[in-house]
Amino acid sequence: MHTVAAEELASLVRWIYFRGWSPGTGGNYSVLLSRDPMRILVTPSGLDKGTVQSTDLITVDQTGRAIEGDGKPSAETLLHVAIYDKTDAKAIVHTHSIWNTLHSLGTGLELKGYEMLKGLAGVTSHDHTEVVPVLENSQDMPSLSAEVRGVIKPETHAFLLRGHGLYTWGDSLFAAKRHLEVLEFLFEVEGRRLGMG
Ligand SMILES: [Zn+2]
Numbered sequence: 426m427h428t429v430a431a432e433e434l435a436s437l438v439r440w441i442y443f444r445g446w447s448p449g450t451g452g453n454y455s456v457l458l459s460r461d462p463m464r465i466l467v468t469p470s471g472l473d474k475g476t477v478q479s480t481d482l483i484t485v486d487q488t489g490r491a492i493e494g495d496g497k498p499s500a501e502t503l504l505h506v507a508i509y510d511k512t513d514a515k516a517i518v519h520t521h522s523i524w525n526t527l528h529s530l531g532t533g534l535e536l537k538g539y540e541m542l543k544g545l546a547g548v549t550s551h552d553h554t555e556v557v558p559v560l561e562n563s564q565d566m567p568s569l570s571a572e573v574r575g576v577i578k579p580e581t582h583a584f585l586l587r588g589h590g591l592y593t594w595g596d597s598l599f600a601a602k603r604h605l606e607v608l609e610f611l612f613e614v615e616g617r618r619l620g621m622g
Pocket of ligand 1: 451452453501519521589590
C-alpha cells in the first residue's frame, strides 16, 4: 500500500483546510502513484477536508473509476487525469479560496514583477509574466477536461475555473504546495492592489 503518500497527502489537505482554502468539503487533491497504468490517489467527494485521514483516500484509474478504497470519486477527478496526461505533475491541488474565486470572475491574470514568482518551478527572476487562464466552469466533466487539455502549455502552472476555484500542480507534493502558497499570496496581493476585497 501507498501509506507514506497517503499520510503526506492527507496531512497537506488538512493544512490547506486550516488555511481557509478548502471550506465546506470543497476542493480535491491527488498524487500520482503510477503513470502507466495510471493510478491516482485522490480525496473522495463530500469529505470534510479538515479531518481527512490517509485511510479516507481512494485510488482511481485513468477513467476516474475507483479501484481501491471506500469513498466515491469526485466527478472532477477527470480534470486531474487531464493534468497528469498533459504535464509532468506528480501532485495536484484544487482549492476554493476567497481570493482565487474573486480572480476567477475576471478574464485571466497576468502576474508580473513579483519576487514571489520565483517560487514557481522554472521561474528564476521577478522579471517574469505568469499567465493564469480562466476557463468557464461546467458540470460536464468530459468536455471540461478536453478544454483543460487544450489550455495547458508546458509553461502553465495553474488555471482558474470561473466562480469556482484554482487548479495547480507540481512535480512533487512539496512543489504543488509551494505553487499553491505562491499563487494564493499573489492572488491576495493583486486582489488588494485592485481593490477587490
Ligand atoms: Zn471544485
